Amino acid sequence: xxxxxxxxxxxxxxxxxxxxxxxxxxxxxxxxxxxxxxxxxxxxxxxxxxxxxxxxxxxxxxxxxxxxxxxxxxxxxxxxxxxxxxxxxxxxxxxxxxxxxxxxxxxxxxxxxxxxxxxxxxxxxxxxxxxxxxxxxxxxxxxxxxxxxxxxxxxxxxxxxxxxxxxxxxxxxxxxxxxxxxxxxxxxxxxxxxxxxxxxxxxxxxxxxxxxxxxxxxxxxxxxxxxxxxxxxxxxxxxxxxxxxxxxxxxxxxxxxxxxxxxxxxxxxxxxxxxxxxxxxxxxxxxx
Amino acid sequence: xxxxxxxxxxxxxxxxxxxxxxxxxxxxxxxxxxxxxxxxxxxxxxxxxxxxxxxxxxxxxxxxxxxxxxxxxxxxxxxxxxxxxxxxxxxxxxxxxxxxxxxxxxxxxxxxxxxxxxxxxxxxxxxxxxxxxxxxxxxxxxxxxxxxxxxxxxxxxxxxxxxxxxxxxxxxxxxxxxxxxxxxxxxxxxxxxxxxxxxxxxxxxxxxxxxxxxxxxxxxxxxxxxxxxxxxxxxxxxxxxxxx
Numbered sequence: 194x195x196x197x198x199x200x201x202x203x204x205x206x207x208x209x210x211x212x213x214x215x216x217x218x219x220x221x222x223x224x225x226x227x228x229x230x231x232x233x234x235x236x237x238x239x240x241x242x243x244x245x246x247x248x249x250x251x252x253x254x255x256x257x258x259x260x261x262x263x264x265x266x267x268x269x270x271x272x273x274x275x276x277x278x279x280x281x282x283x284x285x286x287x288x289x290x291x292x293x294x295x296x297x298x299x300x301x302x303x304x305x306x307x308x309x310x311x312x313x314x315x316x317x318x319x320x321x322x323x324x325x326x327x328x329x330x331x332x333x334x335x336x337x338x339x340x341x342x343x344x345x346x347x348x349x350x351x352x353x354x355x356x357x358x359x360x361x362x363x364x365x366x367x368x369x370x371x372x373x374x375x376x377x378x379x380x381x382x383x384x385x386x387x388x389x390x391x392x393x394x395x396x397x398x399x400x401x402x403x404x405x406x407x408x409x410x411x412x413x414x415x416x417x418x419x420x421x422x423x424x425x426x427x428x429x430x431x432x433x434x435x436x437x438x439x440x441x442x443x444x445x446x447x448x449x450x451x452x453x454x455x456x457x458x459x460x461x462x463x464x465x466x467x468x469x470x471x472x473x474x475x476x477x478x479x480x481x
Numbered sequence: 482x483x484x485x486x487x488x489x490x491x492x493x494x495x496x497x498x499x500x501x502x503x504x505x506x507x508x509x510x511x512x513x514x515x516x517x518x519x520x521x522x523x524x525x526x527x528x529x530x531x532x533x534x535x536x537x538x539x540x541x542x543x544x545x546x547x548x549x550x551x552x553x554x555x556x557x558x559x560x561x562x563x564x565x566x567x568x569x570x571x572x573x574x575x576x577x578x579x580x581x582x583x584x585x586x587x588x589x590x591x592x593x594x595x596x597x598x599x600x601x602x603x604x605x606x607x608x609x610x611x612x613x614x615x616x617x618x619x620x621x622x623x624x625x626x627x628x629x630x631x632x633x634x635x636x637x638x639x640x641x642x643x644x645x646x647x648x649x650x651x652x653x654x655x656x657x658x659x660x661x662x663x664x665x666x667x668x669x670x671x672x673x674x675x676x677x678x679x680x681x682x683x684x685x686x687x688x689x690x691x692x693x694x695x696x697x698x699x700x701x702x703x704x705x706x707x708x709x710x711x712x713x714x715x716x717x718x719x720x721x722x723x724x725x
Contacts, residue, residue: 362591366580372542373578377592378566378642480582 210444211344215399219392225431233296235418241397270393429479490518499548523692571644581624596643629660
């Protein structure tokens with residue numbers, strides 16, 4: 194493997210890992226803060242991708258489509274939290290699994306009714322439709338670099354929000370003692386609604402920006418969901434820092450695995466998860 | 482302590498005819514309770530008599546099956562806990578309730594709020610001046626503090642909300658005598674600053690020395706409500722209601 198090829202795989206692995214982080218950070222926040230196991234999280238990734246495809250077909254611009262789709266997914270997240278998820282905070286996880294599994298089926302059915310069962314491609318925005326030459330015959334797409342940049346910016350913003358702002362302190366406090374947060378005059382239900390909507394919007398946004406690379410197809414949410422649960426388990430439930438470390442680890446392991454040992458590439462992340470579970474059952478950044 | 486010096490003060494918190502259940506267990510049996518501005522009330526009773534349930538019911542953490550809770554004259558029986566707290570009521574719960582995953586500074590900063598009338602008499606600086614030990618541990622996680630420091634943090638955090646009424650449930654429980662004395666001295670300072678207080682504590686003598694009025698619960702019923710000295714000077718009542 195020469196250096197340019199290695200560099201391309203490294204960038205691909207990082208880009209995939211950063212994209213996984215966007216989806217997994219929402220999953221781990223919703224799980225860690227609100228105690229909700231959201232099996233339908235991948236469905237929001239799919240909804241984001243389909244919205245990007247259909248709205249970009251309408252407007253002729255992926256950027257415009259994303260700008261329109263983000264508020265729609267935030268509203269969707271807030272609506273679902275108020276309508277369904279709010280009633281499950283005090284319930285056993287089994288109820289949450291049943292509800293969110295049901296939501297997967299509902300979303301897939303709705304997707305089939307609204308958008309059909311075909312595979313669709315989404316055009317890369319004109320401005321980013323270029324490549325950076327690495328050697329005489331190898332180059333790297335600008336769009337992939339742009340995605341990585343956006344993901345890094347969002348990760349930094351998320352870190353700032355959770356660790357450095359008063360809202361972030363309230364969110365973290367809510368994860369430890371919900372009644373006490375309320376006794377301090379803080380509306381915990383509003384905070385939960387915001388966290389849920391944020392998590393959903395992040396997953397949907399990941400689906401939107403990845404749609405030109407992955408295409409848009411039925412059941413695309415399920416693939417992402419499984420790998421994101423692996424990220425959450427490896428990183429530690431509720432840890433955004435852990436989600437970042439695990440996402441990058443999995444992104445790189447899967448990308449290099451497909452190049453170096455393609456026969457067993459599909460199992461690498463699960464072997465990684467098994468090792469972490471044996472070594473640190475609470476995950477790399479879990480609280481134990 | 483003689484008559485309640487605050488008879489004419491605004492009623493901050495008022496409960497009338499509260500009946501509260503945990504499942505099929507009937508805990509409160511028609512409890513009446515009120516706190517006026519600037520008043521200090523000792524809420525007493527042996528273990529399991531319903532003191533904490535009464536506090537939680539008035540704070541909206543537990544819903545009564547019957548009765549009414551008014552905050553500053555407004556019916557808030559069905560209101561959310563945060564809405565009740567925002568009307569100037571702060572709670573220091575039994576077991577402290579610090580956020581162990583937040584630092585000392587974060588525990589305080591996240592709670593900061595102006596009073597109902599916009600006052601900000603208690604801010605970060607004043608709380609740290611009142612609890613200098615916390616000032617030395619601002620970067621520590623809540624879980625790394627000693628029991629006494631955790632209690633100071635919980636009281637300091639409650640003060641950051643600039644309350645008109647502070648409810649302290651077993652604030653000195655499990656603390657070394659020296660630390661407990663420090664907490665009592667802080668409660669005196671808070672009381673002197675004009676904040677009304679409801680104190681639940683097993684140290685009845687200390688409670689009655691501070692409280693204008695004492696209320697005693699026995700099996701979820703108010704069996705005594707009056708001047709603290711009427712209770713403390715009546716050995717028969719003390720023995721019958723409190724076993725001391």
